[in-house]
Amino acid sequence: MRLLPILAAATCLAGTAFAATLAPTPPMGWNSWDAYGLTITEAQFRENVAELVKLKPYGWTYAVIDEGWYMENPFGKGLAERKYKLDGNGLLLPALSRFPSAEKADGLKPLGDYVHAQGLKFGVHVIRGIPKDAVTANLPIAGTTFKAADAADTTDLCPWDDGNFGIKDNAAGQAYYDTMVKKYADWGVDFIKVDCIADHPYKPKEIRQIAKAIKNSGREIVLSLSPGPTNISHAAEVGELAQMWRIADDSWDSWSFKPANWPNGLETGFEKLAEWSQYAKPGNWPDADMLPFGSLTPNPGWGEARQSRLTPEETKSWFTLWAIARSPLILGANLTKLDEPLKALLTNKELIAVNQTAWESHAVNYKSGDTLVVWEAKTGPREKPVVYRAYFNLAKTDVDLSISLTEPKKYISLFDGKDYAVAAPDGKKRLQAKLSPHASAIFRVE
Template sequence: MTVDPDAPTPRRERRTARLAATPPMGWNSWDCFGTTVTEDEVLANATVLRDRLLPAGWDTVVVDIAWYDPTARAHGYNDGAPLVLDDHGRQLPAPNRFPSAAGGAGFAPLADAVHGMGLRFGVHLMRGIPRLAVERDLPILGTTWSARDVAAPDDACAWNPDNVGVDHDHPGAQAWYDALIGQLAGWGVDFLKVDDMLAPYHDRDVEAVARAITRSGREIVLSLSPGTHLSTTHLGHLREHAQMWRISDDLWDRWEDVHAQLARLARWAPYQRPGGWADADMLPLGRIGVRAERGEPRDSRLTPDEQRTLLTLWVMGRSPLMVGGHLPETHDATLDLLANPALATVLARSTENREIVREPVDDGELVVWTAAAGDGDTRWVAVFWTGPTERRLTVPLASVVGAVAARGPWSATDLWSDGEPERLVGALDVVVASHGVRWFALDPA
């Protein structure tokens, strides 16, 4: 008898039923504020998310990196920053940026405010233990060990100076993560993005964080970053321990970044399943760069067609959706794109998502994706065109719905317009803008 190492275990199936049964959708502070977001800015974005996007499925608010640095600045990290730590070395929100955290309250008041809006609350952590905790040799909660006992200074992150690694051969390493994650759970955190986990792949940290979440007693979605060169060889391990994992480095508002995800999502799409999602990274849409790591304040440089391509590709590939723009200063046209109900519908209902065509056509590529509705006859099809000018393209219906069903007729509803459904027989004949997409729901006529 052959045992599939990736087959769901009962424990994993129970977790899947609770956590990320569909790809998470929400807002993250990174693209607009980098390391510098404040409590007022988090609440302002949460308010717009609630008022404009929650009905369309967007329900998570994430405070990204360095919320514990009172000296955080745009365009980089601070070496030797005076991080705010408790007596056991655990990060606390900087009160000058998060006033409600004063007096040791941590993120509990902010989480309560976000929950009061009907939203979920998330935070970012770096792998390991703060350098400052090691320098001060602070005690690890509930143990006789200290930060120096468990630190692995030679296993530090190459691009962020805040933390060093932990020595997993020392029992205090797990105790450290248990205390750290336990505090987040006590604050009411629902979503945890942990960085410096996948490039290179730190399997023991992945396991330790997942174990700490289980021990915390709170249901917390675990997202792992960054995914530079992440291989599907880690798939079984990822599914066992996390609900999201990045498959690329940071994605910004450049067409080449979006274009590169066509191939990545095509590779990962067959493996997407409830409770375990390959993540094509954040959506750099709306007002970004306000105080970001990269670039000056700006509206996204992606054209409207490129923005629709990005959203359609992420949804057809069933990637989580985390928008990075400052929502109060984001144009209504962008908010309207994000509020398209088709995004959440296809994320939740689609199956058999895959790329079926990729072929060069003169100065570009024709790329076609399809998906089926798991609970009906609907088929979804996305026709992407990567060339520099508008192009008329024809896709035989047989390649989308099968030879027998293609005898039709079919009704095609354009998911990016308000037009009436069109009757199709034989083929889908469309004009696609440069770097654009045409996205349809096909139903038997």
Template sequence: MRAVLLMLMLATASMAAAKEVSPTPPMGWNSWDSFGLTIDEPDFKANARILAGLHGYGWSYVVIDEGWYMRNPFADKLQTRDYAMDAHGLLVPAPNRFPSAAHGQGFKALADWVHAQGLKFGIHIVRGIPKQAVAANLPVAGSAFHAKEVADTADTCPWDDSNYGVRDTPAGQAYYDSMLAMYARWGVDFLKVDCIADHPYKISEIRQIAKAIRKTGRPIVLSLSPGPTHLSHAAEIRRYGQMWRITNDVWDGWKFVHDHPTDTFPSGISDLFDRLPPWADQARDGHWPDADMLPIGTLAPHPGFGPARPSRLSMDEQRTLLTLQAIARSPLVLGANLTRLDNATRALITNKDVIAVDQSSRDNHPVTRLPQGFDHVRVWVASGRRDGERYLAIFNLDDKPVSLDAPWGALGLASGSYDARDLWSGQPRKASARLSLDLPAHGCALLSIRLAR
């Protein structure tokens, strides 16, 4: 009985902490879609300055993705990328790319600078302990353990074998404790951990990292990647993480053709219409299913997939992606090089009404029964911030335009006459007992509606 009570107390404490750390879906920018492994301090600061100008719209996290510890990120092989590491087997920023990290400063100075801009600072890691730390059997800071006691040498990430997995032992916990203590000293607010939420799912290391975060006393968002996280892990993973990927990497295509039917990389925008619905009731209480970054705007100079380019999504598809993530309450993470932000993309990411759907709607869910003629249409509904306000998102997944006409009651709403406002255009629609609208191929509409008086 005591054990059950203890588990309930821990679960309650975890939920309360998550609400405090991420009460709404996190919003920000991540370097991967435009810089891949190559982000450096000048480029990071340039993008952070732009994001600081967007902070009033809710964009607040700036995250350095994979490779910040590589002195030579352009090398063809992992073994020649020359990792920077301290005397305790912890990766540190490569000083040739992040000059403020020289002389053992780590990311402290850069995080302080980010905080001075009114933003929050994040980094990416791949789970585990570097193989070079194990080969040298380096001591674990703050403990009597050494790297060989930490490493599970039978476990490596299938797509990045530079690390060994970490054993679920006191030595393994001590290693993650030392890592998170260092990140807390730096001032890290957001930690994205890769090769941990799927292929493979490593719950032991998720628990260890979450425990290490709690020990620091610092509120740090724990973001778990890659996807697709299996729905059977929902209760377990939300106990430890504030956000977790429910899809493989999403890139700028409507639908990608794969060589094998089980392949999920890369995922296209249309795939999210299958991935998000099963997770709809999990987007609450400080825990957020993550539909991956927004590959919009200019993806350059060194995107993590494909050549440098403007996003290959049409403007209708970009609007559809942002609308779907908002109505599903996914974290919103920009992938564009913000120093090349065009006016059309800026308009997309500064629409306060659309952002409010993501940040403050509730009871979000897809409508499963739709009228005849809606074969290629998807509909989501949610409750709004004000009494009686509802949100309605309608998506055309077809490759050609569609004209729709249906009573509101057939779209997951109570029957009646509704006043409506288009949240993308800001234009009101006359009160009517039916919804009639035209949608372009891969396009959408997002409406705020109320029963007419």
């Protein structure tokens, strides 16, 4: 019975004081990268949007086309082979071979209109900067006397993407970003993921330029900064300029990738989310990266096409941690291939409500190297909050939870609805549960 007011709170946030805040709750949605990499087509995107609509009642809202929508040949090995499509002002356009509706329309606007018609929000990914081809041709910047060479910093290259030069911190640079974001606003874009900007390297001047361009566009657009790990010393600055910023490097489907430094697995999330939890608030969401669940096919952004290598328990632990820690929930699966267990996880209303309505969450006495990690979150009225506690087994062996309770509380599982607070021989209650390796449990305490 306690669930209903919590869910009601999640649906009425837009009518509260949060209404003036862009991204008042952690953004939830789907991104094409984990399943399609650079290669998604308009038809594939529409198929996934049709599936996302089925998840919309549970809060899944954003449909985001990740990198490569402007590449005629996304399988090419470099810039020359990939062939970026540009307009006469050096702005990216969708590749017509993959997005045919753009031929007789303004770029991705038909897709934006389609997404909005489904009651969803539309997003795109870009690499920071200005395309090299625009600079080579020295194309004009629309509505100004500037040209691409005036805006480009040809000494500034993204270390892992050869398509763009950086943008100068000058009037021409601001003008270019203004025209870029205005075009996306005209397409109906609600979410822009900007890459190679939050780390590898950190580019605060370009972040500020893009944030200003969004403001100048006149459209409310969530700004997501990638990749990570953003240094925590930049917390105030990124919180001022963006709604999401990556706190970890790319995360893929494994518990851990150690001793390699890249990519990250689930294990990295415990430390990063604990470190950043104090900065999560309406309009500011430290982002631990996407959820690499389910079918990562046909062309994932990293590795071979596959079913996620996470075990069922690891998948549940990943989702539970992201939810209670108030990370954005951005699903990477091919939505046309969701199986029933994954659907059940992604539609757990109360767990999602914790993510969307908690006003405080933190790791309890977390230390690096802990094998049992506890998180606590609070939702509902502050004078009488609803408390949630999650327990995570980071060990490779089973853990028996047997915790003496100072008060005769119930510990109701969000997964099976059972009370795990049992009477002990001394008459007191104990939280009693068994966690297999990398498993988790989350309870509503009442």
